[in-house]
Amino acid sequence: MAGAAPPLASQPELIDSWRAWLVAVGAGLSCGVAFGTIYTFGAFIESMSAEFGAGQGGTSVMIGIATLLFFSTGIISGPLLHRLGPRPLLAVGGAMFVAGLVLTSSVSQLWHGYVVYGIGCGFGAGLFVSPLFATAASWFLRNRAVSQGLVATGPGLGTMFLVPLAERMIENLGWREAFRWLAVIGAITFIVCFVLVRRTPIVATAHPREHVRRVCRTKAFWLLTIGSALFAVPVIGSLAAIIPFARSVGISASAAAWLLSVVGGASIVGRLLLTSFARALGSVRLLTISFGMLPVAYVIWFLASDRYWQIVVFAVLLGVGYGGFVALQGDVTPHLFGVAGIGSVLGRLFFCYGIGSMVGPILMLTMHEQTGGTLVPIAVVAVFALAGTLVISRLTRDPVPLGPPDGPPAKRSPVQLSPPSVWMPVPANGPIGR
Known part of the structure; x- marks a missing residue:
């Protein structure tokens, strides 16, 4: 019929193609550097609080502001993704991120770090992290869960390698020089990823705002949003606190830093292992399992005292649960709501997650x-973990009926990207290259 949108399958070389996997790799590397660098902050707390004469609580405000902006900026970057594509956001956000690290290395007062680290690293990363997850998800149909696992592996690798590297640099070069070297690593990575990332090969013919x-x-x-906020409090709080907590019970600095590497390595297992079962068991069910690992993990940590091996077990469970959450959220969201306006939907989820991310480190x-x-901070965040599990356990496993704005709800097939009339392929000379 004249004027009808051609079927998505008319360009199978785009969806689930080698080009799509390159986008996933680029997104994973960028997010890996962003997450990994932010999570190194636990290694900096002791040195920075000593130099500025501030306690751990005051110093933690710096990471609290950064993580709030890191995740909550998604509510802005989601709509920008639909208008500009991911590459401008990666270019601007990456430049801000690198500049934030360089400026943080030169601050003379702690509150200066609140500004330059929070805005540069937090807001800068927030401009591209959520859009890159959304972009990678929209390049896939059959392999979306696996591709999201690949993208989410980046943060695990970043945490696993950058945290001990930062600890080594702080010990040998000082915390200021360590920030500068992290900036160099970030700059090189973002340039490579800018080449790999491309805009989604499908666009919405309907206005995404109404869908959102x-x-x-x-x-x-x-x-999903409330559960995500509750989940973030213990997880991000623990990522900031695990090194200071371990040091306070007599564990060496290197062994304490290694705990974050364990979290990062275990999160990779969680991302790849859980997403590989997504088709068989369903992403929503696996997301609930990821949440349920946290209360168990905090009971183990509460009972650990100074027993290092028991804290390692906690770190493994935390990493697997966190890794599963990050990877599966990128599959659960389009499964439940479709991919129309997915950047804006994920941006709102990241915003709620960002609120919990700010509360967690400061609280603990x-x-x-x-x-x-x-014991007290571990017990308190364990309550948040249990509450998040109870909330997410009520989530439906079926696609949510979303009808036209003025019509009755229409049940969507879980194998559709969205209602057939909403999506069409982008022409070869369209905005894929942005």
Whole structure:
């Protein structure tokens, strides 16, 4: 019929193609450097708090601001993704991220770090992290869960390698020089990834804003956002606190830094292992399992005291659960709501996650400083972990009915990218190269 949108399968070389896998690799590397660098902050806390005469709680505000902006900027970058594509966001955000690290290395007062680290690294990374996850998801249909696992492997690798590297550089070169070298690593990586990343090969013929508004009115969306915020409090709090907590019970600096590497390595296992079962067991069910690992992990940490091997077990469970969450959220979201406006939907999810990410480090490190021990903060965030598990366990496993703006809801097939009338292939000379 004249004027009808051609079927998506008319360009099979784009969806699930080698080009799509290159986009996933580029997205994974960029996110890996961003996440990994942010998570090195636990290694910097002791040196920075000593130099500036601030406690761990005051120093943790720096990472709290950065993680809030890191995740919550997605609410801005999601709509920008639909308009500009991922490459301009990666270019601007990557430049801000690198500049933030360089400026942080030169601060003379701690509050200066709140500004330059928070805005440069937090807001800068927030401009491209959520859009890259969304972009990679929209390049796949059959292999979306696996591709999201690949993208999410980047943060695991970044954490596994950059944290001990930062600890070594801080010990040998000082914390200021360590920030500068992290900036060099980031700059090189972002340039490579800029070459690999491309805009999605499909565009919405319907306006994505109305679709996003309908998504935000669903119960499933609110369960997912509230669960994500509750999940972030213990996870991001622990990533910032695990090194100071381990040091406070007599564990050496190198062994404490290695715990974050264990989290990063285990998160890779969680990303790849859990996403490989997504087709058989369903991404929503696996996401619930990822949440359920956290309460168990915190019971183990609570009972560990100074037993290093037990803290390692906690780190493994934390990493697997966190890795599964990061990878599966990128599959659960389009499964439930479709990919129309996915950047904006994921941006809202990241925003709620960012609120929890700000609360977690400040809460855990301040309570640790005030109580002089680790048991109270661990017990408190364990409650958040349990609450998040209970919330996410109520999430539906089926695609959410989303009808036209003025019509009745229409149940979508889980194998469709979205309603057939919403998506069409981009012409060869279209905006794929942005």
